[in-house]
Amino acid sequence: xxxxxxxxxxxxxxxxxxxxxxxxxxxxxxxxxxxxxxxxxxxxxxxxxxxxxxxxxxxxxxxxxxxxxxxxxxxxxxxxxxxxxxxxxxxxxxxxxxxxxxxxxxxxxxxxxxxxxxxxxxxxxxxxxxxxxxxxxxxxxxxxxxxxxxxxxxxxxxxxxxxxxxxxxxxxxxxxxxxxxxxxxxxxxxxxxxxxxxxxxxxxxxxxxxxxxxxxxxxxxxxxxxxxxxxxxxxxxxxxxxxxxxxxxxxxxxxxxxxxxxxxxxxxxxxxxxxxxxxxxxxxxxxxxxxxxxxxxxxxxxxxxxxxxxxx
DNA sequence: GACCCGTGGTG
DNA sequence: TCACCAAGGGT
Numbered sequence: 409x410x411x412x413x414x415x416x417x418x419x420x421x422x423x424x425x426x427x428x429x430x431x432x433x434x435x436x437x438x439x440x441x442x443x444x445x446x447x448x449x450x451x452x453x454x455x456x457x458x459x460x461x462x463x464x465x466x467x468x469x470x471x472x473x474x475x476x477x478x479x480x481x482x483x484x485x486x487x488x489x490x491x492x493x494x495x496x497x498x499x500x501x502x503x504x505x506x507x508x509x510x511x512x513x514x515x516x517x518x519x520x521x522x523x524x525x526x527x528x529x530x531x532x533x534x535x536x537x538x539x540x541x542x543x544x545x546x547x548x549x550x551x552x553x554x555x556x557x558x559x560x561x562x563x564x565x566x567x568x569x570x571x572x573x574x575x576x577x578x579x580x581x582x583x584x585x586x587x588x589x590x591x592x593x594x595x596x597x598x599x600x601x602x603x604x605x606x607x608x609x610x611x612x613x614x615x616x617x618x619x620x621x622x623x624x625x626x627x628x629x630x631x632x633x634x635x636x637x638x639x640x641x642x643x644x645x646x647x648x649x650x651x652x653x654x655x656x657x658x659x660x661x662x663x664x665x666x667x668x669x670x671x672x673x674x675x676x677x678x679x680x681x682x683x684x685x686x687x688x689x690x691x692x693x694x695x696x697x698x699x700x701x702x703x704x705x706x707x708x709x710x711x712x713x714x715x716x717x718x719x720x
Numbered sequence: 721g722a723c724c725c726g727t728g729g730t731g
Numbered sequence: 732t733c734a735c736c737a738a739g740g741g742t
Binding site for chain 1: 723
């Protein structure tokens with residue numbers, strides 16, 4: 409959960425997750441649907457799918473006992489070099505370096521390294537620095553301190569250099585370059601797309617489709633998405649008779665790599681259509697839908713619908 | 721090796 | 732408002 413996600417954001421998700429799946433055996437017995445429902449709104453849903461795969465692998469191959477060997481941990485789905493090192497260093501006091509977002513920033517400043525830290529050559533250099541600076545003992549304390557320092561002292565903006573324990577050895581500070589390091593990500597034009605989200609409603613239920621396992625929002629439940637011009641086509645293709653049609657306010661959802669302009673359309677159906685050509689759809693009441701594995705914008709829409717129903 | 725994968729905080 | 736990024740990994 410903590411991969412690419414701030415601790416404060418994760419905490420409520422973590423608490424709910426660990427209450428439902430308190431151990432690896434319980435998790436391994438869960439369905440992907442249950443796991444993704446707990447991940448709903450957190451993003452990077454492949455992490456949830458991978459966590460479930462890893463739990464099942466641990467139960468099937470290691471008798472439910474988390475592997476102790478770094479190489480075995482590293483091949484678990486969703487666990488890469490840094491996470492495997494964090495597990496072995498913090499849990500079992502092995503001498504291994506991690507390299508997360510905080511550590512990258514601390515090292516880029518401390519060592520005075522130019523270039524975007526996501527670039528391959530820069531990242532390789534940072535790994536070498538991380539390993540060179542690793543102490544011989546107390547690696548768990550050192551690793552936690554390094555991350556905490558990045559989160560509290562060596563912050564992205566307004567770092568508290570006055571309170572920094574290593575200020576006298578920091579290359580960036582001595583060269584007065586703290587504000588310039590690490591170098592920002594190269595600017596790129598973010599493409600924009602438009603899509604109509606069809607809120608198909610019958611009685612108090614709405615229809616959701618299961619998205620393909622790979623790609624954006626993989627495995628999540630979503631309203632049908634069509635191009636603006638394809639809405640009528642979609643309705644006739646599925647023999648849907650509309651008794652009411654309301655266009656809701658368009659809003660924008662920003663991903664890392666593109667912007668999505670969402671045009672929600674509320675469509676009340678005369679009857680539930682029979683869909684034989686595509687089984688992956690379900691009709692749910694609003695409360696039920698809000699408890700399902702849905703992405704953030706769909707949650708927003710459902711909450712809006714729920715609020716407007718209360719006003720009726 | 722370049723690209724893909726979400727969402728919310730922050731200044 | 733908007734750029735930037737966070738306990739990165741997979742393909």
